[in-house]
Amino acid sequence: MSQFIDLHIQSGDVVLDAGLNPTYLTDRAAIAQDIVHAILDTGLAHLLVSDRGTGVTADTQIKIKLLVEDDVRIMPGTVRVEQVSLGQWWVYADTIHFGAISSAITTNSGAENA
Numbered sequence: 172m173s174q175f176i177d178l179h180i181q182s183g184d185v186v187l188d189a190g191l192n193p194t195y196l197t198d199r200a201a202i203a204q205d206i207v208h209a210i211l212d213t214g215l216a217h218l219l220v221s222d223r224g225t226g227v228t229a230d231t232q233i234k235i236k237l238l239v240e241d242d243v244r245i246m247p248g249t250v251r252v253e254q255v256s257l258g259q260w261w262v263y264a265d266t267i268h269f270g271a272i273s274s275a276i277t278t279n280s281g282a283e284n285a
Contacts, residue, residue, distance in 0.1 A: 173197035174268070175244075177204060199269035202244050206262060207274045209242075210235055216276045220258050239264055 179186040179194040186194045196204055210216050215238065218231040232252040239250045239262060249265035255275075263273045 175201040177201040180204065180208070199266060199272055202242070202266055202269065203272040203274045206239050206242060206245075206264070206272070207276060209238060210262070210276055213238060216260070219254075219260050219276070235262065244268070 175198050177196050179196045179200075188194050195201075213234075215231055215235050219228060219235075235252050236250045239245055240247050244266050246265040246267050249263075251263040252260060253263070254260050258277060260276045261273055262276060263271065265271050
């Protein structure tokens with residue numbers, strides 16, 4: 172049985188199955204989705220994109236790391252924030268019980284979990 176269950180949200184909408192019922196994420200994927208939503212809700216994702224190449228970017232990365240590490244399901248000291256292309260950032264972390272997670276953070280399309 173899953174310890175964490177959450178509605179699957181993609182691009183701001185609930186994902187539906189073929190029968191038009193909401194789909195759910197469990198455990199590792201639910202944690203990754205929660206982290207992305209927390210980052211988007213604080214506005215930190217927009218700061219990363221809007222302040223490219225400035226000292227504000229480094230400060231924003233630290234704020235994101237601290238925000239993610241505040242989640243009790245994340246192993247402290249394992250959070251990394253990396254830019255993979257212009258306007259796209261990935262957050263990597265290890266959960267305490269479910270292993271590694273990674274999530275893309277883009278301000279135009281939401282998030283992608285892996």
